Amino acid sequence: MEEFKARxxxxxxxxRLVGEIGTQTSLAPKYFDEExxxxxxxxxxxxxxxxxxxxxLEGTWRxxxxxxxxxxxxxxxxxxRAAWLYDDQERKTYDAINAVIxxxxxxxxxxxxxxxxxxxxxxxxxxxVDYGAPNGIVYSPPATIADDFADVIREAGGWVxxxxxFIEVHTGRSPxxxxLDPIGGNWNEVKRLGSAFRIAGEAMENAGLSLEGGVKRVGETWDGAAASAxxxxxxxxxxAMKWEGPCGRVIEAASNRIADEMKKSVISVVAKLKELLDKEVDVTDGKNLVNIALKKVPFLGPTYQIGTVILIIKDTIELVxxxxxxxxxxxxxxxxFISLVTSPSGYLNEQFDKVLEPLTDAVERTKLGIDIKNTADSGPMMRAPKNPFDAGDGTDPWADAV
Incomplete structure (x- = not known):
């Protein structure tokens, strides 16, 4: 038996600490909709x-x-409310709270x-008593990186x-x-989205850590049935709040892997294309072609080479x-992976490593080891309270714990 006591x-x-945590984390839904x-x-x-x-994922997390x-x-x-109920512990009545309501x-x-x-x-x-303020609940916009698709093509393809x-200027289409259309577009947007979930996840994780510190502290001054509840x-x-941080970091790592895979694929295709063109097209003439294009001087030879370039580009489709x-x-x-973390069950823990393997390499899995383990254990999120806390009615707030 644990006798009732409360300060x-x-x-x-x-x-007040918990109320401020609620206020700061209330920014989360708007953050998800915007970022x-x-x-x-x-x-x-x-x-x-x-x-x-x-x-x-956005709807579920919001x-x-x-x-x-x-x-x-x-x-x-x-x-x-509980503090007011315990204002007069001798009589254990509702007089103190009723007097101020x-x-x-x-x-x-x-x-x-x-x-x-x-x-x-x-x-x-x-x-x-001053329980301080919550720390680390920050909803900063993720870094927006410009679409560098054209820059990557230029760097990998050089004169190609x-x-x-030149072909795009004169035909309206870029071969x-x-x-590369089947590969996709702005991979940096995938990275930005991953960062948004990591930022929001860590904000909620830090909120949970702040709450945890306050809960441990009040435990020294509050016993009884209501305290146990x-x-x-x-x-x-x-x-449940702390679980969001590891999950957000794993989402970011998976998003980065997709973006990196897209970028590497574009570089591979363009580099291969350049290799084929170097064999079939005189590079010097190619450079001269550019100069001619810039001067807008018609020239039959380069026009022939444009046709060669387009044919070789089409031959690269197998690599694409x-x-x-x-x-x-x-x-x-x-x-x-998203399906698992948005609708978790025991299945999540059993299948997580298998599903995540294509999304992370060995180095990432080592670095993210604890986060992967914590995300795979979806129990904390599934056991999140469904109903608000209630200190009780009648004589329950002052009852001893059995």
């Missing part, structure tokens, strides 16, 4: 495979983080009595990129871009198909 000033101090949805065209190439998973935040807000309010009229006046709390607004408890530009609620709430197949393996794994 209302400590419970009120924790109430965690694709901005670039995700309907082309391999990006189309991950468009819907990203949208599903709702889940919103719920975790609202649970903190309501917990802060209930702890403030701003009554709310609901057809009849809802004033309480010594055994029943009045209905209305409960002001903040007036004597509090210049000729491709190289047409060739609070401990159980807070444990599940804290663990190989690259697309490799990227599809990664994006397909990402889609499965």
């Amino acid at each position: 209302p000033s400590d419970i009120a101090g924790l109430s 965690a949805l694709p901005r670039a065209d995700f309907t082309i190439g391999t990006l189309s495979i991950i468009c819907d998973p990203f949208r599903l 709702n889940r983080h919103g719920d975790l935040s609202s649970k903190c807000t309501s917990l802060g309010e209930e702890l403030n 701003e009554l709310r009229y609901e057809g009849i006046l809802t004033a309480g009595d010594p055994t029943r709390q009045a209905i209305g607004h409960v002001p903040e408890y007036d004597v509090t 990129a210049d000729i491709d530009h 190289i871009r047409d060739l 609070f401990d159980a609620f807070a444990h599940d709430q804290v663990e 198909e190989q690259m697309v197949a490799r990227i599809q393996e990664v994006t397909g794994a990402f889609a499965k």
Whole structure:
């Protein structure tokens, strides 16, 4: 048996800390809507495979983080109520809280009595211990990196990129871009999205750590049935909040892998294309072709070579198909991964390593070891409290723990 005891000033101090956690994390839903949805065209190439998973992930995280935040807000309010209930521990009545409640009229006046709390607004408890402020709840926009598709082509292709530009200027189409369309577009947008989930996940994780510190501290001053119920609620709430950090970091790593695979594939295709063109087309004439193009002087020889360039570009399609197949393996794994972390079950833990393998190499799995392990164990998220904390009615708030 654990006898009831409570120090209302400590419970009120924790109430203010938890209320501030709720206020700061309430920014999460807006953050997801603004930062965690694709901005670039995700309907082309391999990006189309991950468009819907990203949208599903955004909706799931927005709702889940919103719920975790609202649970903190309501917990802060209930702890403030508990502080008032414990203001007069000798009589163990509702007189102290009823004396300060701003009554709310609901057809009849809802004033309480010594055994029943009045209905209305409960002001903040007036004597509090400073439990500090939450740390690390930051929703900063992820870095936006410009689309460097053209720069990568230019760097990998050299003079071939210049000729491709010449063809595009004169025909309205870029043969190289047409060739690479199946691979996809702005891989840096995939990285930005991954960063957004990591930032939001770490903000909620830090919120959970701040709550955890306050829960441990108040435990030294509060015992009894209500305290035991609070401990159980807070444990599940804290663990659910902390789970979001590792999951966000794994999502970012997986997103980076997709982006890197896309970029490497483009470089491989363009480099191979340049190798073939170097064998078939006189590079010197190619450079002269660019000069002629810039001067807008018609010249039959270069026109012939343009046709050669286009034919060789088309011959590279087999390599593109190989690259697309490799990227599809990664994006397909990402889609499965998102499905697991948005609708987890025991299946998540059993299948996680297998699904994640194409998304991370050995070095990343070592670096992310603890995060992968914690994400795979979806129990904390599944055990998140479904209902707000309630210190009880009648004599329950003052009851001893059995």
